[in-house]
Amino acid sequence: MNKYVIIIFMIVFNITFSQSAEEISNLIESNKLEEAESKLISSLDVDPNNAEINYLLSKVYYAKYDLMNTGKFLRAAIENDNTNQDYRDEFDNLSPLSQSWATAMKSLQSGDFDGAINNFERIKVEFPDFLAPATYHIGIVYSRLDDNSNAIQLYKESVEIDPNYDKAIKTLSNTAKKTYNEGNKSYKRGDYEGAEQFYQEVIELNPNEHRAYYMLANVYTRLGDTEMAIDYFNQTVEVNPLYEKGWFSLGLNYQKNGDMNEALLSLDKAIEVNPSYAKAIAQKGKIYMQEADYEMAENSFNQAIQVDPSYASAYVDLGQILNNQERWDDAFNSLSTATALDSKKNKAWFLLAQSQNAKGLCDDAKESSRVALDLKSDYAPALFELGLAEVCLGNKTAALVAFENARKNRSWRKNAEYEIDKIKNPEKYQQ
Numbered sequence: 001m002n003k004y005v006i007i008i009f010m011i012v013f014n015i016t017f018s019q020s021a022e023e024i025s026n027l028i029e030s031n032k033l034e035e036a037e038s039k040l041i042s043s044l045d046v047d048p049n050n051a052e053i054n055y056l057l058s059k060v061y062y063a064k065y066d067l068m069n070t071g072k073f074l075r076a077a078i079e080n081d082n083t084n085q086d087y088r089d090e091f092d093n094l095s096p097l098s099q100s101w102a103t104a105m106k107s108l109q110s111g112d113f114d115g116a117i118n119n120f121e122r123i124k125v126e127f128p129d130f131l132a133p134a135t136y137h138i139g140i141v142y143s144r145l146d147d148n149s150n151a152i153q154l155y156k157e158s159v160e161i162d163p164n165y166d167k168a169i170k171t172l173s174n175t176a177k178k179t180y181n182e183g184n185k186s187y188k189r190g191d192y193e194g195a196e197q198f199y200q201e202v203i204e205l206n207p208n209e210h211r212a213y214y215m216l217a218n219v220y221t222r223l224g225d226t227e228m229a230i231d232y233f234n235q236t237v238e239v240n241p242l243y244e245k246g247w248f249s250l251g252l253n254y255q256k257n258g259d260m261n262e263a264l265l266s267l268d269k270a271i272e273v274n275p276s277y278a279k280a281i282a283q284k285g286k287i288y289m290q291e292a293d294y295e296m297a298e299n300s301f302n303q304a305i306q307v308d309p310s311y312a313s314a315y316v317d318l319g320q321i322l323n324n325q326e327r328w329d330d331a332f333n334s335l336s337t338a339t340a341l342d343s344k345k346n347k348a349w350f351l352l353a354q355s356q357n358a359k360g361l362c363d364d365a366k367e368s369s370r371v372a373l374d375l376k377s378d379y380a381p382a383l384f385e386l387g388l389a390e391v392c393l394g395n396k397t398a399a400l401v402a403f404e405n406a407r408k409n410r411s412w413r414k415n416a417e418y419e420i421d422k423i424k425n426p427e428k429y430q431q
Contacts, residue, residue, distance in 0.1 A: 051081035132162035210240035278308035312342035362392035380409030
């Protein structure tokens, strides 16, 4: 490039940069350090010998508590404008801080923890601009002394001093993640008290960690404390209103607590967050079924099937309410689909046997009952339907065996005894 063109370019650049220097200073004062750093480095690529650019970069790194780069760019500013007394004064003021910091870090790295604490405490008093990193590093000392409680408190204090202090924020975040994982380990092995303690610590570290509230709610669910579970599920969705699992679980617990209106409202919130949340839609159907509102239940199950045609549980529940209404053909179709989608659902096989018995498909009913019993050998509903199928097929002895086994279940005892009496005393039931 022609040297005159270069000279003109540099003059234009310097005029332009001078106009933006005030803007960059404002960015530094506003703590928008990444943006200021990016602009300055781009400018430095164009004019590496510009004293003001180097000086402003030193200000950025000072604000980021990076003493090495602060000194590096301040020296470059002085080298490129050695008559500027402000640069020299700033360098002179930086030297005692750099020396104190180096001494404190040397104590920390050598394991002289008492010395490190004393040195960082001195920095806090003598260099207030470095209050946040000095407090943080005292926290590091306590961490190395395995005093995590004090360490965490000091990390939090450093963030309170400087809410943008990256090192402390990242350390707190990493500590929260580690503590959360420890809580999950305790939860999985059934140590709910231990898990509770870990999750509470996570919330202290990060009050916005919605998963910790959610897992605390699950802990209380396991402990049978529905009220506390509801409280923490509510806190979960308060922290993160878009957490669909939180709304769903809140709905389940309201339902368990007998508050069906709140349960439905919570499930509606889950569906609002995720309109394809088939499990939440079907859960509304379960509530309507529990309330004997078969029309609303059927609508919910059909909606769940519409958003997820592979959701076997919705076909099972739909089949159940259709059986309850003696709509045997519709029930048969729904339950046949359920067993085709998931052959491990013993309830689906029992309900299918029920519809088959009602339709006079006795061989099929017997087979469906047998499949249900293969999955759960003492499943009373399937034993009862097996007995009905055997009666239909003329196998009274086999029917009696099935009913005798069914009557062992208190809920099915009365029905089973009635069928046994019909077999043993047929004259009583002759019309």
